[in-house]
């Protein structure tokens with residue numbers, strides 16, 4: 001099984017489809033685009049869960065249409081609470097079907113997804129880790145080549161991001177599936193991001 005990557009409008013956020021499991025990781029910013037993309041691989045009716053790494057519009061704007069189609073949205077509780085208290089055009093007001101807090105383990109037929117709370121880019125950012133295949137879906141927390149998420153948006157926090165990157169750098173990662181740009185092949189990308197963030201963020 002290989003996750004299918006969709007690069008979604010309007011600003012090229014990655015959404016991933018785990019077809020065999022009926023799972024999406026992030027949904028992107030354009031519902032019509034996403035639904036059409038999914039239909040090339042499977043039927044939307046076959047999908048059960050959409051995990052949202054965070055609720056910025058470019059990753060989560062298509063979520064409400066999926067929810068209305070019966071797909072369960074999984075998101076961190078803090079992300080939900082932050083968007084309720086702070087009106088920001090960056091955040092989509094998602095009301096998750098399953099609010100997670102980190103540490104939850106979702107078992108599917110072939111894969112397992114562990115929820116890791118990784119605040120910093122947003123208060124309720126999560127990463128998803130598949131421990132056997134060593135996949136890390138990292139949202140906007142960490143990118144390939146040592147990139148990491150911005151902390152200057154509402155709800156961002158540099159110290160939290162550094163702590164989150166430290167936590168992720170301790171994982172064994174074989175494939176990094178970030179929220180933007182390239183999929184990467186090993187865990188060195190995460191370690192590099194931690195080192196760079198430590199040296200330039202205060």
Ligand SMILES: [Zn+2]
Pocket residue numbers: 054056121140
């Ligand atoms: Zn973001």
